[in-house]
Amino acid sequence: CLYFIKPNTQSLPPGPPALPFFGNLLSLHPDLHTYFAALAQTHGPIYKLRLGSKLAIVITSSAVAREVLKDHDTVFANRDVPAAARVATYGGVDIAWTPYGAEWRMLRKVCTAKMLSNTTLDSVYDLRRNEMRKTVSYLYGQAGSAVNVGEQVFLTVMNVITSMMWGTVVEGAERETLGAEFRELVAETTQLLGKPNLSDFFPWLARFDLQGVEKEMQVLVSRFDGIFERMIGERVKVDEEEEEEEENGKRKERKDFLQFLLDLKDSESGDSKTPFTLTHVKALLMDMVTGGTDTSSNAIEFAIAEVMHNPEIMKRVQEELEVVVGKDNIVEESHIRKLIYLQAVMKETLRLHPVLPLLVPHCPSQTTTVGGYTIPKGSRVFINVWAIHRDPSIWEKPLEFDPTRFLDAKWDFTGNDFHYFPFGSGRRICAGIGMAERTVLYFLATLLHLFDWTIPQGEKLDSSEKFGIVLKKKTPLVIIPTPRLSNPELYNSI
């Protein structure tokens, strides 16, 4: 009898009826995360959609996510690279899009063991601090007027990232111009990456680039590339000029990413089978500017909006800051580990608004059985972490913003618990967790310690979401800062 109720392991998962040729493409809703969650109510924790000739699998349960990201981690540690992403990353040679294998392992190692390791991140704290202080001083000047917080935070995160990349090369006015150019480029790139592209749904049409997405992306990439080339060129020139000083022992020690990557490229110590090339340097820089900016800044924006929504929570955050940091002091990164409640606020923000709500889609390198169904090689697998984070069978009052659920330290960012994994899990887990934690917590702590925030008269606070490659707030958070502390020096201590 058991034989009959066992799912047929040869069958594909269920799914909504599909049209010939287009499949389910025409009924897709732009807010994919909520649309996918609604379909799961009818079709269950694992279902299929036909997007043109591409098979998409949507996973909406903690147990099935575990099968994919843990039990079959190696098989699913691959990507189905969209045409636009391939162009954006020098042919997909960055960390996020490289297939699972030796090259990816080498890039990941460069990134996590060196560039984004705690030791390296500690060593460039000054750069983060400087940028944060500049923003504080700007906000102080804006006291009483409405400020677009997301824009300011994005700008600051972008400046932090670029100064970590090549902080010691670009200074003064050039920094400002470069920052603005990057902002525009990143916005256009993410927008283009999120645009549905026929080339991805009908791969045999890809070579025609019917919507011109690849062509547009190529233009953006050449602009990025121009900047990367210029930075690398300037760095190499300065290096040569300084060779003499080095002989006299006077050469300044540089510790930014660009220097680290260039040294690595030139060193013979790399793995000879998977050499680290100039293209890799550029693709990694690209990952940093596109992957590291929007994600953290949107998380910060959501966190401030949620805390403002809940005055009791704001009070508790500010009380903790007064105890740990004090009223005549500024927040330093060293305070963060003692800000237990604020850490819970970050976790709860990423539960309710995971900024990559469907992770970065995974792709099995061989046909595999998951949840009793066949997932064919090459399908695009979406894991709806957004829906799992709101699953009422896991979370009590899932729609309520309540940081206390994280106070007993039960959940962390390691991806070991498939009830909570905003950074993903397994081999492809986010490569920038340490950096994201530092940035989000340091920024939140500083902004909430130094300022009270109010909504302009007649405006309403809301924390609704708009789907994109990165989940954003539907309406930007435009709010008024009022200095909380009496010592003006705390606001101008650059």
Ligand code: HEM
């Ligand atoms: C709040 C901030 C952030 C969140 C929530 C976040 C989340 C994620 C998620 C969900 C993934 C995909 C995991 C998967 O494939 O299953 C990812 C991948 C990645 N993230 Fe993040 N991220 C954040 C910030 C950052 C930062 C600051 C950096 C670097 C500076 C970064 C670099 C990367 C890279 C390189 C990957 C690709 C990893 C791979 O494919 O091996 N992220 N991130």
